[in-house]
Amino acid sequence: MLAEHKPTPAAPPDVRAGVRITRVEIIAAHIPFAIEFKIATGGIRPGVDVILVRLHTDAGVTGIGETPAWRRQGSNDTVASITTLIRDHFTPLVVGRSPFDIGAILADMDDAIWHSNYAQAGIADALMDLQGKLLGVPVYQLLGGKCRDGVGACAVIGIKADFKRMLDDAQNFYDKGFRSFTVKIGNDAVKDVKAVEAIRAHLPDDALIRVDANAGMDFDTAVSVLKRLEPLGIDAAEQMVQPWDIAGMAELARKTPIPLMADECIATDHDLLDVIQRRAATVMQTKSPKNGGIWRCRQLWTIARAAGMRIYPGNHPGTSIVATAVAHLATAWPGPLLEGPFAVGICGLIGADVVTEPAVMDGRFLRVSDRPGFGLELDDDRIEALRIPF
Incomplete structure (x- = not known):
């Protein structure tokens, strides 16, 4: 019964x-x-x-x-x-x-x-x-739970007229434990190549190097620069041409063995689908602000993973808030991730923060707390000294 x-x-x-x-x-x-x-x-x-x-x-x-x-x-x-x-x-x-x-x-x-x-x-x-x-609960619990204990970040080497200063920056990051490096290029093709060559020769073999032109090159210059960078074992070349030139990106991808990364050209899921369908890149960078927040970034990551793209968590320079937001997203991601510039602001770039307990890197890793939400609160006293009237 x-x-x-x-x-x-x-x-x-x-x-x-x-x-x-x-x-x-x-x-x-x-x-x-x-x-x-x-x-x-x-x-x-x-x-x-x-x-x-x-x-x-x-x-x-x-x-x-x-x-x-x-x-x-x-x-x-x-x-x-x-x-x-x-x-x-x-x-x-x-x-x-x-x-x-x-x-x-x-x-x-x-x-x-x-x-x-x-x-x-x-x-x-x-x-x-x-x-x-x-x-x-911490935000990563809302996104699927903890999949990694720490999120690895890359070092960003900005453009400088003096190569020695770029080498010093790279060495300082390496000494702190960073093993992935994004070198900014796009102003002068000859100097760009020399800078990347110098950094590659300076750093040990376990340092992974990518370049980022921030859409600063025309097609022919991009072809020439990538050709000269081929012997250096560059892991990826980011946004070499203008964001609107997806056809140019696709043609560039056919001309170089260096994997191309899409960044500025991807704001929405429609943009990502266009890049995928044209085979214009095999690596995708998201930024919480560029893509409308981490909830939408998660959607883009899912699409990119289904298409076999590598995912590069990024950000514009910012405070602990935006870095921690992306770290929560990455903490909950079950698939592989590249070490990206999501923490570029808090890796020594910004000179002030806006929260009571700023995020602190553990070597190249950012480890989010188990406190509710992002685990952060605004510091109103700090903000007053930084406030812009509007």
Whole structure:
């Protein structure tokens, strides 16, 4: 005789289910650089302007996110444009909503303002942080649980007129335990090749070297530079040509044995599919701001992995918030990852931070805490000294 079926009792009511966002706080801050930093586009950068988003709730719990007004590498946003988008267009779509409705909120922001990833990213990551804090779990638990204890980062060697300074930078990173190096190129083909040759000759054989032109070359120059770099065993060449020239990237991929990496040309899943279908790259870099937050980065990683692409977790220079956000994403990723520049800001580049306990690298690894959310809180006193009025 079958036992009498008893329905599973309903879970007790959870007050978190009724939590609503009450306010979107926007903070603009200038983060100075501690060292000289230059990429192919633009001059030497003295720092980065960041927009911090703090979401307030009727439960008294807050979540934080970060996005930069970088104005390079796929971003044409300024402090004014990002703050205007968030204040005037996205805040009405967020206030009154559940912080757990991230998919619907992002879809509504997409419908409101097309191609607004940088402004959306600060809100999207703040939603993830808020969810974790409300549930009492770290963000990586929301993304599938812990798959690695630490996330390896690469060292970024900026363009400098003096090769010796580039060699010193590379050696300092190597001595700290870094084994993957991204060398910025794209201003002068002859100097670029000499710089990479010098770094390759200087570092031990276990150092992996990639180059990043930040879309600073035309097609013919890219062909010539890659030809000269072939004997050096370069692991990947990142965004050699303009982001709109996917056809050129695909042709370049046929002309060089060096694997090509797509970065600036990939903002959305549609962009990634175009790169995959044209076989224009075999490596993909994401950045939380460029791609609309870590929730969307996870979607891109899934597509890239299915296509057999290598995944390179990146970021623009930023504070502990954006580095930790990507580290949580990477901690929960079950597949292989390259050691990317997701922590470029906190690896000695920024001269100030905005949280009470800044993230600290363990050699080349960033290990996220088990505290709820990202495990970070804004330091309002530090922020006051960095605040940009708007």
